[in-house]
Amino acid sequence: MPEQIENRMVVDSEWEWNKQVEISKELNGTGYKEIGTMIFVPDEDAYGYALEKISQDEELKQEFIEWFYSGNWIKEE
Numbered sequence: 851m852p853e854q855i856e857n858r859m860v861v862d863s864e865w866e867w868n869k870q871v872e873i874s875k876e877l878n879g880t881g882y883k884e885i886g887t888m889i890f891v892p893d894e895d896a897y898g899y900a901l902e903k904i905s906q907d908e909e910l911k912q913e914f915i916e917w918f919y920s921g922n923w924i925k926e927e
Contacts, residue, residue: 879892880893881893
């Protein structure tokens with residue numbers, strides 16, 4: 851099976867296309883709106899959207915790892 855390569859233009863355009871649907875959901879449901887861009891992500895899509903954004907940014911990925919393991923975890927070196 852060939853390696854799957856993500857095409858950012860396709861992914862970004864998919865989110866752009868979903869904005870139309872998301873705007874209508876906003877009127878009838880709950881979710882999160884980004885202040886600067888006014889992008890609305892419905893509650894049911896919030897987890898997937900957040901994971902996608904974290905996986906694209908190494909700095910965010912590291913922040914998430916540090917947050918996740920900040921409780922009852924000790925870093926072993």
